[in-house]
Amino acid sequence: MRLFEAIIDANHRAVAGDKEAGLHPADFADELPVIALTCVDPRLNAIFPNALALPAEEFIWLRNAGNIITGPLSSTMRSLALACAVKGGKEIAIIGHTDCQICKTTAMQLLDKLQALGVDRHQLPENLNEFFGMFGSERQNVIKACDIVRHSPLIGPKIPVHGFLVDIETGKLEWIVNGYEAWQTLPDTSEAIKGAGPMTKELGSFAAFNLGEMKFPEAKIGELATKTEDWLSQKVEKLEMAIPGTPETKAAVAQEVVEYAKKHWPQPPVVPPKIPLPPPIRPKIIPTRGRR
Numbered sequence: 001m002r003l004f005e006a007i008i009d010a011n012h013r014a015v016a017g018d019k020e021a022g023l024h025p026a027d028f029a030d031e032l033p034v035i036a037l038t039c040v041d042p043r044l045n046a047i048f049p050n051a052l053a054l055p056a057e058e059f060i061w062l063r064n065a066g067n068i069i070t071g072p073l074s075s076t077m078r079s080l081a082l083a084c085a086v087k088g089g090k091e092i093a094i095i096g097h098t099d100c101q102i103c104k105t106t107a108m109q110l111l112d113k114l115q116a117l118g119v120d121r122h123q124l125p126e127n128l129n130e131f132f133g134m135f136g137s138e139r140q141n142v143i144k145a146c147d148i149v150r151h152s153p154l155i156g157p158k159i160p161v162h163g164f165l166v167d168i169e170t171g172k173l174e175w176i177v178n179g180y181e182a183w184q185t186l187p188d189t190s191e192a193i194k195g196a197g198p199m200t201k202e203l204g205s206f207a208a209f210n211l212g213e214m215k216f217p218e219a220k221i222g223e224l225a226t227k228t229e230d231w232l233s234q235k236v237e238k239l240e241m242a243i244p245g246t247p248e249t250k251a252a253v254a255q256e257v258v259e260y261a262k263k264h265w266p267q268p269p270v271v272p273p274k275i276p277l278p279p280p281i282r283p284k285i286i287p288t289r290g291r292r
């Protein structure tokens with residue numbers, strides 16, 4: 001059993017009332033510490049890291065409002081990269097939560113709130129949704145964040161990137177993106193480039209970077225697959241602009257990459273049905289035995 005399989009098992013057992021549920025961190029020494037990105041919501045202070053049954057020293061905690069990743073090279077991405085490279089984080093978990101107030105705030109409401117604080121509209125970018133990375137679905141926000149982190153050039157392929165949604169009332173975790181599976185099945189953009197043909201290969205990381213930077217479409221999980229094709233078609237033009245060369249070369253390369261991506265794009269994750277939720281949990285951290 002891998003680390004997050006054991007964590008989910010302990011979490012679900014604890015939520016179901018099993019007072020013995022927990023895990024031995026020493027059994028997972030090679031997979032710890034974990035890096036978690038969560039929202040800044042203060043209600044999470046009481047939930048982590050105990051909902052993961054991890055001791056505090058094995059839990060590297062990054063927070064921002066809405067657990068939003070705005071791009072593959074964003075400030076939060078750089079912190080994740082440093083947390084892996086310098087602090088030795090072995091796995092990344094993007095953990096959204098239910099009842100997120102960032103999710104519930106519209107661009108108009110945000111503008112009103114900022115203006116009430118004396119922020120001048122003229123000092124703000126035109127598109128507040130895009131600038132702040134606002135979102136309409138906590139689940140979709142986690143999936144999108146995982147996608148960006150997985151494809152970021154700052155995170156190596158050895159780091160699993162998981163996505164979870166935690167119930168703010170109970171601490172129950174829902175595993176939305178399984179990083180153990182995802183990194184084998186998600187097409188990374190460099191693979192798309194490799195598989196797309198000799199002309200595209202020559203463009204190397206330049207085209208890969210630009211493709212990776214494009215934002216995945218906002219859609220409900222069920223709509224994801226059908227919207228992917230539309231989204232890719234719309235992005236051909238943007239991709240062409242990003243690639244150097246003659247107009248013919250640009251178009252040919254863009255089309256090759258898009259065709260490859262269409263073929264290899266992942267299916268949306270299966271989301272388990274929601275089950276009735278028991279009272280708040282505190283999974284037990286079992287003392288380490290002969291830590292390596």
Ligand SMILES: [Zn+2]
Binds near residue numbers: 067101
């Ligand atoms: Zn939140």
